[in-house]
Amino acid sequence: MIMEKESGFQTYLSFQLNTEVFAINVAMVLNILEMKHITRVPKAPDYIKGVINLRGTVLPVLDMRIRFGLPEMVNTVDTSIIVLSLDFNGEEFRIGILVDAVKEVLELKSAEITPSPTIGSKYNSDFIEGMWRQNDSFIMILDILKVLTSDENIDFCDMVEE
């Protein structure tokens, strides 16, 4: 990891939501699961899909499409759950995110990542760490912690206190 930083490269995992491609830093990715049965939790917000059994522990799964206000789509063979291990104030927090398809692992040069435009962006620009141009399209690099902490239903501050 340090080596990569020194050489200016960072590794990202890209995934598809609807028609857009997003990427997250691979350091946060624990593993990738095929779509499996998700147990719905009554009275939970709609984008919290429910919970799955991840090798004996119960893992909450978020539907990123709903989180980003995209239309809900039917699950396909490509639908995957990316299991993230996030570090929040020194506490590990695991969560799964439901995406349409996992694309590829990218080695990106930090210098090539441009900041996201604040105007005219479809998504809350706070969520986007930067953009990377691939041929004609853009990949949006997500600040996943911001995506999660901006939601009052997942109260990280409280979690750390408890």
Next chain:
Amino acid sequence: MDNFKRKFVEEAHDLLNELEVVLLKIESDSENKETIEHIFRIMHTLKGNSAMFGFNLIDQYTHQLETIYDLIRNGKMIITSDLMDLTLASVDHIRNLLDEDAGSKIEITTTHSILLKKISQIIEGKNLPAAGIKLDSSPEVEELKTYYVHFKPNPEILSNGTNPLYLVEDFKALGEYLPLPCMELLPALDELDPEKCFTSWEIILVTSEDIDKINEIFIFAEDSCTLDIQELGAGNLLADQSFCSRLKESVSLNKTIGIQKIQEIIVSRDSTKEKGDTLKPQNINDVSNKLKNISSIRVSSEKLDELINLVSELVTTQAGLSLIAEKINEKELLAVAEDIEKLSRRLRDNTFGIRLIPVENMITRFQRLVRELSHELKKDIAFIAEGTDIEMDKTMIEGLIDPIMHIIRNSIDHGIEEAGVRKKLGKEKQGKIIFKAYYSGSNVFIKISDDGAGIDVNLIRQHAIKKGLIQQDAALNGKEILDLIFLPGFTTSENITKISGRGVGMDVVKRKISDLRGEVSVETKINSGTTITIKLPLTLSIIDGLLVEIDKAFFVIPLSSVNKCFEFKHETLVNAVNNLIFINDGHIPFIYLRKEFEITSPVPEIEQIVVIEYGDSKIGLTVDKVIGEYQAVLKSLGNTFRKQDIISGATILGDGTVALVVDPNKIISQFTYKNLTNINN
């Protein structure tokens, strides 16, 4: 904070807890020498460790404290109640000092100097005991004896923070001594590990003290050295010229002289002097290689949690295996599956047992509370704990401390009367608070009773009416009225004291205990006291539940709150008036869970109702299907679902899917109108 420091802090907290226990013990038995020795030992360890890890304030502080207890140990001072107060305050203070940036906090540094001043006042002799109590010192007629001490530190002694040279120097206090260092084990310079000790000492000591005093020097180094103490004979051998000169001839840095050689010298000296009686050394004490039995191992709770997770996973996987084995119905496979089931069950029980600690661990806190509060309120109260060996889950014990502290505080403040009042009522002068823990069935009970004033039921009723908690004409029986004290904002105390009575009280106690899946109840009798009973499940991690299905999703309802199950046609439920259903010649309100859970999929023709015991009333919950009893290993849902408090956790079924564990009480309180219970009445 680095790893070692953290370990030290952890250990120091343990030591302080231990110290607290011992201090409270000595208060009732101040003559017990062993206990004083124990206190001294703990302080000494604390001092040594804190110096090593750079906690200078603690080092400085415990040094002073140690001095006091050294005086006590030697019978030059007695333990007074003031001294106890000071020492206990010191324990709290040292706890604060363990916080790394304690030195920069003003309150702490002020307390530090105040306490230090008090200590030095005590040391200066303001609290010296009456002359008579002073222990008889050894008789004035000194009988000198000569000892041979072979002190051979283990190479690792330095890493314990012990300086062997200081130990050698300590002999000075005992009398005349001649240390003879020996370095035969010293390796060549390039192989020398500077952090190890290779030197041993042979010491010839002339003293009037007995052998115990010599042993005492090494009291804290016993485990890190080999010690051989022999009596060479009466009289002062070091004053004997011929002995000294012969000894000097034998001295060589590279070789121990050895007891035999010294004895030879003595014998030859004796024979030259033509003294008949040869001094035979007696092997008085050999503490070499004294190994302590390891009775417990310190394991971090994360490791335990991980182990428990793995075992839970195993139990789940095993349930899957049993399922498959039954399906295939192969005789051999069935046998193996059955064996694995038995094994994993035992493994599970054992593993969960590791997390259990005796109730004993929280008792000290209560003892101190009683001690301090009763002093403050000038009441004479004894605290009696029974069944302290009952074991409970560590997290459960931690969660119980606050509520029980509160209950005891109430007992001391409101329960137990002042001595004058007690006398008038013909009670013993000393009030009693009894803590009792015991098992019953699959539950642990904790009873806290006092022999105080009891709770006046009428007073509670009046208060509740005044506060608008109940109607003027509400028909409540004694028990129901008593339960009112668990309502938020309820207090009968006219004057709010520092200790209790601000109205945040029993409701919090009740909430905290129900968080642990426990129940509280009160019994009281005017003028003879109050008993509060807490009923708790044995473990937090496994519950007996009823597995039910709603819209292809599985839910577990804790069996402890399930009363009965009934079958109904869907249309009966839809047409039910006022959500009441007629069961066993009574009307029972029910909650239609499909509606509450916002499930819109097609409804089965026949649905079932699980009747839940909710307080004294019964309420039904509708489900699609009752599957059966299920032993659920509870898993936390994490904070993502913090707001969905109707779900208390999750469990993993044999086929790997997740079932949610519901909290029926929360469901009922969330989905019913408040007057629903009234309809039932």
